[in-house]
Amino acid sequence: MLKEFKRTVYCGHISEEHLGKKVVLNGWVHRVRNHGGVVFIDLRDREGIVQVVVEEQKNPEAYEIADRLRSEYVIGVVGTVRRRPPGTENPNLKTGYYEVEAEKIAVFNTSDVLPFPVDEETPVSEEVKLRYRYLDLRRESMKENLLFRHKVYQRVRRFFDEKGFIEIETPFLTKSTPEGARDFIVPSRLHPGKFYALPQSPQLFKQILMVAGFDRYFQIVKCLRDEDLRADRQPEFTQIDFEMSFVEEEDVMQVVEELVCDLFENLLGIKLKRPFDRLSYEEAMEKYGSDKPDRRFDLNLVELSDIFKNTEFKVFRSVLEDGGVIKAINFKSSDLTRSQIDELVNYVQTLGAKGLAWIKVEADRLNSPIVKFFSQQEIEGLRQRLNLEPKDVVFFSAGKREEVYRILGNLRLHIAKKYNLINNSGFDVFWVVDFPLLEWDEEEKRFVSVHHPFTAPKEGHEELIDKALKEENLDEKKRIISQIRSRAYDLVINGYEIGGGSIRIHSLELQDKIFKLLGISELEAQEKFGFLLNALRYGAPPHGGFAFGLDRLVALMRGLDSIRDVIAFPKTQKGICLLTGAPDYVSPKQLKEVHIKVLE
Template sequence: MMDTMQGLKRTKYCGEFTAEDIGREAVACGWVQRARDKGMLVFIDLRDRTGIVQLAFDDRTDAELRAKAQTVRSEFVLMAKGEVRRRESVNPDLPTGEVELYVSDLRILAKAQTPPFEITDKTNVKEELRLKYRYLDLRRSEMQHAILMRHKIVKAAHDYYDRNGFLEIETPSLIKSTPEGARDYLVPSRVHPGCFYALPQSPQQYKQLLMLSGYDRYMQIARCFRDEDLRADRQPEFTQIDLEMSFVDEEDVMTVNEGFMAHVFKEVLGVEIPTPFLRMPYDEAMERFGSDKPDTRFGMELCDLSDLLGGCEFKVFKGALEAGGSVRALNVKGAADHLSRKEIDKLVDFVKAYRAKGLAYTRLTADAETSSYEKFLTDAEKEAIRGRLGAEKGDVLLIVADGNNQTVFDSLGALRVELANRLGLIPEGKFNFLWVTDFPLFEYSEEEGRYVAKHHPFTHPAFEDLDKLESDPGACHARAYDMVLNGCEVGGGSIRINTPELQERMFEALGFSEESARAKFGYLIDAFKYGAPPHGGMAYGLDRLVMLMLGKSSIRDVMAFPKVQNASELMTQCPAEVDEKSLRELSIAVTAREEAE
């Protein structure tokens, strides 16, 4: 039979013991990090979420109590009472390393099997095993630090927005399915056979309706769900810091949220973030960095060579320009000794993942020059390219040409970041914020054969583009803004449409019939008829913000129970089949699908 806590209460967390406690009686509890049995001396490192304190037993300890301590193993759950005393051998690497608890009462509250991996921060265990036993992985101080930081960021958000007049209001988790973006997660209704709720991709429409309802400033720590493919910074369920404001323009929303970032970085990390943030139009971001979320911590900007090659006979460049595309390049300064021909061949495969057909290069080493394309150019064209790129000995010039400008931007933008990571060009501990503004309102979807909203269909068009909504939708810009941190979109938002007439025009531009628009969004259009104030807002990806603030490479490292690449959870083995009775109650029939050969 295990011991109980009866008669004892914890008086101090393990990581809180200091020299000021010497001579005092204390009670601590937690898990055994490790135990060291030296015969008449027994030492146990006791761990909780705050840190570690050493429990000590010696030749003056009651023999029965010392024998009990000798039975303790890693991950046993203990409660210990004793006197705090100074350690004979101080451990300077441990915050509690000056003291130890000399134990007079030891309770073994639970025993533990040998865990499948050691509960330490420096672990080489595969992530799959850590996620299968996530409850053990969460005992590691590295994970506990991340979860604590997440808590502090949420608290800072509550404090800041409350101080600035925002009300926290919950919105529904079972909503109407109105897919226009990522796929919805659907929830069958038992009482309405054949009908489904959707889990919210965001609280977008509800928070707009709250503005119409007169609540003026809203915020929420909102759970959101999107059935989309996973990446390092994306999960099927995630958390947003969501907000909306009435009687505002872009400047008002950006100013309030620059203040939030300055507040949260100061409170959580002790880092001063200067405001206002740099602002960059979308077109400039794409031209300079090949990305609408540029990492400005390093240079290596894209360079447009198209105007230099108007009469070029090299078919790769000529074909791209004749198709209406472009020829653009990166100069990787001083990289010739780091990027061998073999490494450059690997980079060709890298850009092909972004639909580029290839990667032209010139490598200028100290004793030789090699190029995959210069022999096809005139001397004037070759020198013009080198001159514009500022090429010098030691540099590597990398060029992508394509008839689709987006392919050029995507491939070179991704290559720029990949090379910066490989070559160590990104400074550590630096936080570069900027706003990307003036986004296109629409983008053309080849798959759907129509324009789709770049952000969502409730974004207000730029005033100067209102007359182009039907005639030239591809030329329309949005009153939208994204907050970018170190090359990641950490939050985004827009000024919203607030009149039924403009919202109906927007749906028409997106290819919705009047009947389809009313079926999906009729309640919103009708609501606008009762007086909606000008309003706008934004939402932060909380998981992504925590990841960036902690310098992690994946949001899985800052979430308690994340999913893996195929959207399953290894610990509970979900999703899983349900029994026939449950399916019948929900009026659902499952059609078996044969696996493709």
């Protein structure tokens, strides 16, 4: 039967050129309507919908089959393309001026009643959508998301091929090098007690490819991290990964800009302005409280420490005496009610803040429980620095600098979303550069890499590394290390980090020094990264690279909040695949084969 009903054209491709011609269509019944002697079938495939008409008088056999059709039956149709009668056209449909007069219909399969309709009008819970993902993917929006993702893949491959890059696959079963997120580990059946790790990224292998002489590498690669999930995180995700030899930052950043502009222009018809704007890490944190700031609205952080340097307000004075800072954001002309202010206070308390000081500007006074503690000079300083006007509401945060950034940075974004301050009319694309190389982890009581331990320091900062290695006083060591900047660069679009990269360390001596600052012993370094360190002994060229989060990039280009909407089979926020039921138990036999015993 299939031979007779083998597709000759997609439903969504029916056009002027097919008028009067016989065609064969395959697809799903989107809707079916019987108007008494005439059955209208909206037939759908991945390219769109076309109307099929079956008339009882002309074709009683086909009509009898058509009359029994229901939504989502899988059918084949042989028929002739004709124009729709005047007045029945559907200009909202790509094929809305044509229809197919059916001669034969074959039913390939029936369908149970769906758990939810696959038209766009029906809201469905995410749990139900993911459990029946194959039905969810039949919806127009989801289908378009995956087709768009496919186009991104094709343009990326074409772009890198034209630039002389070579696509090379790196291993999926590799060595655990836990320096960041948790690894997914895989027990070895042939080597009892030993484990593979699934790759968090191809970082070490792509550096080794540079040592091997493949000076321009790229890969669209799956990466896996066993970490807590959010709307923009998945345990498995996709990167556009590339590396280049004999380059500096500008060379890598130029390739990134060219690729992003290529994708936006060819897939969205949007011309982005180059070169992309650049923001230093320090400026990003000072103004926005984030290293991936959303700049599509104001509400910037304002420094107030100098205004309160001689304050009698005990809370502020103790913070400044302890080396902290005071910053504020001014929600201008907001005229918030007390209950709205209290809601924002409650919000920052969920972030771990003890509270949130505030001032509401009224026509003749500053309304706040804390104003009585301020001198007239401090009030005047606030009026000028914050450009205070009636109906403004100011929120203060005082504490350690990093904590103030975190509280006000999150509050800024929360207010913008809650009160619709964000300008969604375009794309704000920019670089964040001049990151610190290392930072102090209070929980682990050691220095950790801001990006990863293979990121090179800025030229001229090697002396600070040597100085820090010699320093025994921890506070002084922290001060020195805080001055060391890296050769890293992140790309941010509309407040999301789309990707990051750096110039790598290609000197074994320098890499050893960084490991020492990180508290990684020679033995531990050899155990974790020995294969890379050994490669650096044999003529490693200067090199650098970049990795895009493809899922996030596609979601942004499609105007979506969650990357789950651009992944065919995503996990939930708890890392569960509702379609298959993974993760799941395995049999005792399987556990025994890999020498694993599960503890109750």
